[in-house]
Amino acid sequence: MMTLKQFTRYASLHGADLDRWPANAAHAAQELLGHSDEARAILADAALTDALLDEATNPAVSLEREQRVFERIAARIEEQGVPDAVPWFIAKPPLRIVPTVGFLAMMGFLGFMTYHQGIITLPGAARAPDLSGVMIVSSLGGIR
Amino acid sequence: MQPREDETISDEALMADAAAGDRKAFGLLTRRHLRRSIALAQRVVGNASDAEEVAQDVFLQIWANADRWRGDGTRFTTWLYRIVVNRAIDYRRRRTFAPLDAAEEMADPAWSAETLVDGRKIGAEVDAAIAALPDRQRAALSLCYHEEMSCAEASEVLQVSVSAMESLLVRARKTVRARLQPLIRQKDGARP
Known part of the structure; x- marks a missing residue:
């Protein structure tokens, strides 16, 4: 059973021609129209809006006009020539922001977890290098 | 204009040929959709010469970028009308900043009964x-x-949800209706 509110919504969306309504809604609307004066008034109101929209000027596109535009397009394409086919393996890949940023963020996260949190350990990375024999000479001459 | 081409070839097949540089296929595709594209553009931009300009730009853009056509389950017409509408909206926005002399004359809301x-x-x-x-x-x-x-279908062209599309349509009808209220009264009054 269609409510008057639903009916109003459909009428303001599709207009008064029930053939343009979804089939099930049109069927329910027919039932409502059978006993509701309010629904009939709403439909008549929508029909007025439809009538006004029908008065809008329909753009006339004559054959001559169509041909003129077609010829302009053809002439421009003739000037440009056929675009060179680029093999896929040397074609410029499309820039995709989301996957690129996602990949970089994931790599950064993995690096952080590996080297700072110790949550992910890599073989060899866990063992700190023995630096006891290394002598560091600073540019000021100090030796550590 | 030459007679219409064989309608059995799908738009998508023609577009695939055009993507491979087939100028004839692109010509067929253009003839098939040019008139409707001009009409749609004219409804959005509001005048004939701008609509022709928009339609021309759209088909040249499609030809120049034909190799990027993927299909992806999208119908060619949906893709085409999306480009036409977007290009027409851009065109109209640019025209908004045109000198006042070039602007179209606005309708006088206080029209007389005679007119x-x-x-x-x-x-x-x-x-x-x-x-x-x-x-x-x-x-x-x-x-x-x-x-x-x-x-x-229209929601795919405008790349919005169906509910957003419905809202746009309801608001459009309401706004037109409100603007033309005096005209509606006049039509009601003219009824026997």
Whole structure:
């Protein structure tokens, strides 16, 4: 059973021609129209809006006009020539922001977890290098 | 104009050939959709010469980027109308900043009863009310009402949800209706 509110919504969306309504809604609307004066008034109101929209000027596109535009397009394409086919393996890949940023963020996260949190350990990375024999000479001459 | 081509070749097949540089296939595709594209553009931009410019730009853009056509389950017409509507909206926005001398004359809302007798005047008032709509509402009205697309099809063209499309359409109809209220009274009054 269609409510008057639903009916109003459909009428303001599709207009008064029930053939343009979804089939099930049109069927329910027919039932409502059978006993509701309010629904009939709403439909008549929508029909007025439809009538006004029908008065809008329909753009006339004559054959001559169509041909003129077609010829302009053809002439421009003739000037440009056929675009060179680029093999896929040397074609410029499309820039995709989301996957690129996602990949970089994931790599950064993995690096952080590996080297700072110790949550992910890599073989060899866990063992700190023995630096006891290394002598560091600073540019000021100090030796550590 | 030459006779219409074989309609059995799908748009998508023609577009695939065009992507491979087949100029003839692109010509067939252009002939098939040019008229409707000009009409749609004209409803959005509001005048004939700009609509021709828009349609020309759209087909040249499609030819230049034909190799990027993927299909991906999208119908060619949905893709084409999306480009037409977006290009027409951009064009109209640029024109908004044109000098006032070049701007179209706005309709006088206080028309007289005599002028309403003239059907062309009524049409002009309706055109003016539609032209005053926000771009996307006007596009929604053109696609659903004049191009007779379903809300689902039109929502794909405008790249919005179906519910958003419905809202655009309802608001467009309400706005046009409100602007033309005096005209409706006049029509009601003219009824026997």
